[in-house]
Amino acid sequence: MPALPLDEAGKYVAAAYLVFLALILTYVAIMAAKLARIDRDLAELADAAERTRPEPDPPDAGADRDARGGAEGNLFERVPEDERARNRPERPSGTGAAGFERERRSREELV
Amino acid sequence: MRVPSLRANAISAALILSAGFALVFFYAPLDADQGFIQKVFYLHVPLAICSLIGFIVGGILAIAHLRTGDPRWDARSYVAIHLSVVFGVGVLITGSIWARASWGKWWVWDEPTLVSFLIVFLLYATYYPLRYAIEDRDRQARYASVFAITAGAFVPLNFVAVRMASSLVHPRVFATANGGLPGSMLLTFLVCLAGMALLWIALVRFELAAKAASASLSRLRRALDTDAHVAAPASRIAPGAPSGATTSAR
Numbered sequence: 001m002p003a004l005p006l007d008e009a010g011k012y013v014a015a016a017y018l019v020f021l022a023l024i025l026t027y028v029a030i031m032a033a034k035l036a037r038i039d040r041d042l043a044e045l046a047d048a049a050e051r052t053r054p055e056p057d058p059p060d061a062g063a064d065r066d067a068r069g070g071a072e073g074n075l076f077e078r079v080p081e082d083e084r085a086r087n088r089p090e091r092p093s094g095t096g097a098a099g100f101e102r103e104r105r106s107r108e109e110l111v
Numbered sequence: 112m113r114v115p116s117l118r119a120n121a122i123s124a125a126l127i128l129s130a131g132f133a134l135v136f137f138y139a140p141l142d143a144d145q146g147f148i149q150k151v152f153y154l155h156v157p158l159a160i161c162s163l164i165g166f167i168v169g170g171i172l173a174i175a176h177l178r179t180g181d182p183r184w185d186a187r188s189y190v191a192i193h194l195s196v197v198f199g200v201g202v203l204i205t206g207s208i209w210a211r212a213s214w215g216k217w218w219v220w221d222e223p224t225l226v227s228f229l230i231v232f233l234l235y236a237t238y239y240p241l242r243y244a245i246e247d248r249d250r251q252a253r254y255a256s257v258f259a260i261t262a263g264a265f266v267p268l269n270f271v272a273v274r275m276a277s278s279l280v281h282p283r284v285f286a287t288a289n290g291g292l293p294g295s296m297l298l299t300f301l302v303c304l305a306g307m308a309l310l311w312i313a314l315v316r317f318e319l320a321a322k323a324a325s326a327s328l329s330r331l332r333r334a335l336d337t338d339a340h341v342a343a344p345a346s347r348i349a350p351g352a353p354s355g356a357t358t359s360a361r
Contacts, residue, residue: 009147012212
């Protein structure tokens with residue numbers, strides 16, 4: 001069979017190379033869409049993880065409460081510190097900074 | 112041996128393939144018999160070679176999966192076959208375009224090279240329904256590996272059988288009886304083949320990276336779900352509650 005003239009053969013050659021380009025671009029586009037979905041899902045998971053994390057108290061909140069005599073601070077405002085210490089009922093083990101720390105540790109163990 | 116990064120792999124594939132295509136149109140001489148349409152050959156044949164070798168590689172990776180039981184080999188085998196099927200689509204389309212220009216027909220059924228490639232392609236097209244018809248992941252991977260090995264062994268047998276058959280019209284470009292390829296054409300062809308092989312490897316690695324990211328995401332989601340279930344009883348005690356409330360029960 002005689003060779004096709006250039007103007008005739010050129011269309012077929014261009015079509016073949018364009019098909020190849022389109023094939024590769026389609027594949028890469030599909031993979032890019034998949035990666036974009038993974039990226040979106042990852043961002044959603046990161047948000048969910050942030051939301052479920054318990055909000056910690058400020059680190060000195062317990063110490064501050066201790067200084068004021070805990071939740072009962074207002075009741076002992078006019079009582080001198082040593083007397084307040086003597087009259088202070090025995091504090092339950094979970095209050096104040098130490099209690100906060102213990103509670104945090106037990107929560108971490110659970111998780 | 113240090114494996115180059117995916118980025119370096121992709122860039123080198125793009126550069127070498129671009130150089131190969133530049134050689135096709137600005138360096139390689141026109142074929143005396145076929146003229147300009149022969150330029151399709153530099154695209155069609157490397158695609159076919161990469162596709163067929165990719166099927167064999169998929170079978171070899173499947174052997175590694177059956178030997179080790181490591182699901183990563185199964186993923187590699189799957190991706191190699193997947194990319195080879197994609198390249199196979201390119202082979203069939205570019206081959207049909209060349210056939211239309213050269214023979215005046217889109218497809219010739221009595222040509223062993225064409226029909227044998229179509230058989231191999233259709234064989235691998237059944238890989239997906241076979242694989243995804245099985246729900247159990249272990250069984251799915253095992254059956255897919257057995258299929259990949261069997262079909263991978265069929266590819267070279269098929270190739271040899273076709274070469275032994277007396278082809279009437281499909282050109283034999285590496286035949287030395289009629290002189291084979293001249294040096295400039297051979298160089299152009301080899302550059303295109305190297306570029307196509309690098310592209311195949313880069314795309315395989317790209318898809319494997321995407322699959323690994325997807326698997327990590329699933330693991331992370333499962334871990335967070337487990338955390339949420341475990342943390343739920345704790346959250347009844349802990350978050351926001353005054354610290355005395357937890358101890359009052361003690």
